Amino acid sequence: MRLLVLVCAVILAGCASAPPPSEAAQASAPPASAAADTAAPVPEIAYPASNPDTYEPGEGWKLVWSDEFSGSALDENVWTRQKMLYPYNNEYQQYTGAPDTAYVSDGYMVIKAAKKGADVRRTGFTSARVISNPGGQDGTSSAAGKTFLYGKIAARVQLPYGKGLWPAFWMLGDNVSETGGDTGWPVSGEIDILEGGSNGAPGNGDGTITGALHHDPSAGNRIKANHFLMAGSKTLPNGELYAQKFHVFEIEWDPDKIVWKMDGQKWGEVSIKEETRDEFHKPFYAIFNIAVAGNYTSTPDEDTPFPQFMYVDWIREYQR
DSSP: OOOOSSSOOOOOOOOOOOOOHHHHHHHHSOOHHHHHHOSSOOOOOOSSOOOOOOOOOOTTOEEEEEEOOOSSSOOTTTOEEOOBSSOSTTOOEEEOOOGGGEEEETTEEEEEEEEOSSSOTTTSEEEOEEEOOTTTTTTOSSOOOOEEOSEEEEEEEEOOOSTTEEEEEEEEETTBGGGTOSBOTTTTOEEEEEEEOOTTSSGGGTTEEEEEEEEOOSGGGOSOOOEEEEEEEEEOGGGOOTTSSOEEEEEEEOSSEEEEEETTEEEEEEEOOSGGGGGGGSOEEEEEEEEESOTTSOOOOTTSOSSEEEEEEEEEEEEO
């Protein structure tokens, strides 16, 4: 979920309580001006959504690891709230690492983006970026973390909504220097399983997700440049928003290719068997976050409701 100068890179330690009723109501209520300006009905949005979990991984896939967020607190041996006060991509939020920005509540991991002041970069909003990097923030903690290499990586997620919100479920190479590794980005590789809020999609991008890879395209990773490989996009029918329901977002990853699926239906694929795509044959760690504003999305306005939430029901790894 990173975007650097030359090329666009389309890139939780204590129990906290569930969002107070006033916050949930604020996040769920449609902006008044939006209702007045359009004839289309504003969908009802409530967190967590009540649609049942009917996911099946498919024939031959065996569950080898999961976090169902069934405890009273975030498992800090796996997850770290990454502190990042100066985020990339012209984003407005600060990732403070505070427990109230990412927590477990009633069987969900909740990521919360909140407005705390004027709409200005790095001082107006707080949010969370939750990573499974071994060693946590900088690779030096005792956290075991969790990495992935090939297989099916899936998460059941209810996304936030509103102008200027950029939610993502993605992965970085475990060797990336920003969390203690020895390899800079994009040579580390990046797998964007989902990103929402694209400024190129209708309706603030709330009904569209995209997927992509980022890597250095040169043999031996000599030039240290970002090459963007678009997997595709998935837009819900009939004006639906990804905030209305939980959906299962997943990749199926093998030595030849990465396939993107939503609720079991394929919507993207990229080959990784080329010699210059060697980044994608090494371990990666998982990331969940909500960015506010930035190069991929637009800027929040007075109609963007805050706080906003991402609810993660579970994340699972399957292997054949």
